[in-house]
Amino acid sequence: MYTKTRSSDRHNSSYQVGELIADMSPAAKLKVPLLPEHKPELRHASVSGAVFNVSTSIIGAGIMSIPATLKVLGVIPAFLLILVVALLTDVSVEFLLRFTHSGDSTTYAGVMKESFGRVGSTATQVCVMITNLGCLIMFLIIIGDVLSGNRPEGVVHLGILQKWFGIHWWNSREFALLVTVAFILLPLVLLRRVESLKFSSAVSVLLALVFVGISSMMAIFALVEGKAKSPRLLPQLDNQVSFFDLFTAVPVIVTAFTFHFNVHPIGFELGKSSDMMKAVRISLVLCAAIYFSIGLFGYLLFGDSITSDILVNFDRNSGSAIGSILNDIVRLSYALHVMLVFPLLNFSLRANIDEFLFPKNPLLATDTRRFLSLTLVLLLISYLAAIAIPNIWYFFQFLGSTSAVCLAFIFPGAVALRDVHGISTERDRIMAATMVFLAVVTSTIAISSNIHTLFGNKS
Template sequence: MTLYKKNNEQQQHHTTILVNNEQTPLLLPNKISKTKTGDPYNEPPAASFTGAVFNLSTTIIGAGIMALPATMKVLGLALGVGAIAILAVLAEYSLDVLMRFSKVGNAVTYSQVMESAFGRVGRRLFQICIFVNNFGILVVYMIIIGDVLSGTSTTGIHHFGVLDGWFGEHWWTMRTFVLLMTTLFVLAPLAFFKQIDSLRYTSAIAVALALVFLVIIVGITFMKLFNGGITTPRLLPNITDMNSIWNLFTAVPILVNAFVCHSNVHTINMELQDSSRIQPVVRASLTLSSVIYILTAIFGFLLFGESTLDDVLANFDVDLGIPYSSLLNDIVRISYAFHLMLVFPVIFFSLRFNFDEFIFASSKSLNATKYKFVSTTIVLVALVYIAANFMPSIWYALQFTGATATVCIGFVFPAAISIRDPHGIATEKDKILSVVMIVLAVFSNSLAIYSNAASMSGITS
């Protein structure tokens, strides 16, 4: 998946730096000591290759996976699978650019890379994008967890969740109470971990739950295929008029959301026992995620065809026409809900750090005092919970987030850093690819925003 060979001299370049007490280091060159007492980020790194792959893969695989079958309905199987592969390659390139400039510029966070290239304005812009992106994604996660466990009502029709489907409608199966209990006893405790490597086991379980969902979809699809219940899927998009052309671009933000993991890559690199292995970690994580994405998209679209909903999970509230359909529906929904619960703290990690860095830029580091760490964590978790109970819609929000903050974090900012080239290490190929990436990102996502806005206002059908 690598696009080019790196200059060996650049890879061997190491510069010893001193980290200020006010900064919490997330990326350090191999030769720098990371043993400052009292700061967990500076304890000797102990993360394994496998743990790093699971954590980065968990960052990648989130709620967006459930929207991928719907992108196949929009783009067709051939174009859709090709788009996933292209986005994976671009994600690897942008991560490689980010890590190279981090190492050469002695930057220990993504925001410091932005500051070295664009000054304080660049740093602030990045932090705003991280807050919008991560906060929005966490709200979406919590809303979907509520939908899965307590159901949801659309245009007066109630779609039962797992709990009210099993036990009926009671006060303790209501959405607000279920989300409160989930927050207090699952999400909040996981959010209080100070090192992302502490989440390696929950991340492994999260990846396993994504595989459970995939295995069930594949199994059901083959059963229906043998019974003649699967129709031939479209390989290309169904273009009938201008509106259908605009509609193609609505898939772009979903695909962009699928591969953005840049906010946690510095943290994972810092905690690796051997930080030179970050590129293999990135490559392995993107490969694993791409395989899961492609198979989920293909078999999800094969199973439901043109009836595939924006959130394919919503398709699992009806009889699938196979034995034990109700049991399989519940397993799919429960496994996905638990998957999102375990992804939540990984995304929350970078949200908390960048929120602290943005609001308290001149004060001590987040972990300097227990009170500051605990209070920041409580406030952010509470805000996510409140927003999840009041936000009426998630999918347009997910698309707008993907078309703005997410695309900037994952593609526009790394490409802009390469073009600005503050350390003189970018090759001509780097700059050409960066220009192409920015043009494609701005063009496609601008059209996606227009198409979504037009659809919401009733301009398009």
């Protein structure tokens, strides 16, 4: 993220100088050296470009674990949960943008600093760093699952490389991810401008739609042939699953809709603040439809055998050459999707870490040594963590219960309740209080349930 003092102020100042110069008389202009002849024009991003960037930020890795939430919750509660979280996300983004334009800040951390001082901005930066680094690790886990397989609960799932060429050292998880990081992700994360990622974001959204489209077609064929599984409409509570265990699915949905760390970088590229809310609402509708579609059709295909990463399920024997090809296309399309999402989240992560560690230094993009060092360190950490932690469900639960829920709901709600600019209405305060209360309660229950399950399994 950029701060106003480090980037936006300089851009706005140069634009204001241009306006003053344009108003000068010809005689006055002669006294000023090297004056431009015309007022510089601002190039604003398009709403469609913002929709692609927002949608890419939202979809990310979230789509992979949505089917697993349907297995836990059932179809109806999962649909309602996706709808509620999407609506609350819209409210929280509206709070952020309104308080941003009422103050002097141009970043999420800046908005929190205006309301809660240095503690608020530091908390925001730390949460962004935790959330984005966790998401980058999840992306590499997904890529590793696609290329080299996984072994959830002792069941072997072969990756595409192993399926095509057999099991060798060069298609192991460690080596395949190393090659991916070095030759695909590194060139992408070396881009220094966020607007240069809009085209890769458009391609990533298209790949996600390909993934959903093929999965839906396969599920429809399974229904016609009578091979589809029967999804549960409501959760099934028994000795293994208690009522409180259902709350562990909430953080997964929260994480899947958390993109607030990119609201300001994307929003300030647009000409009007209302354009950002338009882009956000289009993206939320699109992503909610994608999430529920892949959840439902994935459940129809695999039933209770769904893993925390549905891509692993697509290595099954389809019984036909066409089915096998479709399985491979589904897995590859989404692996390529997360490869293109990776640099977008890495951009915000890298900028926040740099601003946190070096607040008085020049812009990161102007310091090649610092830029390369930070980029390489983040890639190395993500790679090592993805090798050590092979299950994305744990990441979704942890992030959704802690940093993601703070960024998505608790911090925006707290800003509206603090109301340092005196712009919150009674309805805003009620919505903010409700949002914060629900976020705290569900996250507390989810964390407690996870701890109980962890220690219960050990005993």
